[in-house]
Amino acid sequence: MPDISYPAELLIKNAVKQRVWRRSGMSLLVAVVGLLGVLALGLAMVIGAQPRPNDTSAPSCGGQTMNTDQVCDEYTNGIRTSTSYYQDMVDERNHGDTGVVVAGGVATAAALLAAIPLLRAYNPRKPWGAPLPLLCPRxxxxxxxxxxxSHSITVGRIKTTYRGTVTLCTPDCGFTTARRPDPVTPKQRRSTPQQDRKPPRRYGPRH
Structure with a gap:
């Protein structure tokens, strides 16, 4: 029997938790909530990006209502990347955004297509893991x-992932074991410098 060392205990703990979540229906609930979130987002994108020719309200820049003599500047990494005039933003809103409509339609379709496979994958009646053709030693x-x-541990900017095959018997038996819980390639986390962060959109007088 392999030595259940520190990494193996974490893998076993994750496996037991996953089995409990599946049997209780929590995994299915989380999956359904996520699916409904994607569906709602897709529908919101499709509806929100539709043309609104009858909308006479003033556009906004950075959350603030613009005046007719103002422009909206957008910055990326401290560099101005676009300038939108008041009338340009009104015209853009009135004509809608075809790209957003298409993206929303794709998200909606993906959510609908994924519904049945997701319900099958997280069915509480579906047993956890694959059967092992051996008798339980306990x-x-x-x-x-x-x-x-798998289980990941991050220390500073070093992320180490442990993987292994976990074997479980019934909850009444309580037998658990794991093999090959060896660390794989560490990954360096890249920190984002302060100057690379995108500042908010700003508006000012029209030049």
Whole structure:
């Protein structure tokens, strides 16, 4: 029997938690909520980007209502990348945004297509993991199931991911084990310098 060291205990803990979530229906609930969120976002994009020729309200820049003599400047990494005049923003709103409508339609379609596979994958009646054709060394029953699990630990800017195959018996038996919980390639996290952060949109007098 392999030595259940520190990484293996984390993998086993994640596997047990995942099995509990699946059986309780929490995994399905989270998946459905996420799916509905994508669906709502897609519909909002499609509806919000439709042409509004009858809208006579003033456009906004950075959350503030513009006047007819103002322009809206957009900056990226401290460099001005675009300038929009009042009338240009009105025309853009009145004509709608075809790109946003298409993106919203794609998101809506993807959510609808993913609904059935998602419901099947997170069905609480579906057993956790794959069956293992061995008898449990503790209870002697043919109830062992296994699944590949992972757990990441970040220390500073070093991220180490542990992977291994976790084997579980029934909750009543309580037998657990994991093999190959060896660390894989560490990844360096890239920090974002202060000057690379995008400042908010600003508006000012028209030049």
């Amino acid at each position: 209870c002697g029953g043919p109830h062992l199931r296994e699944k590949t699990m």
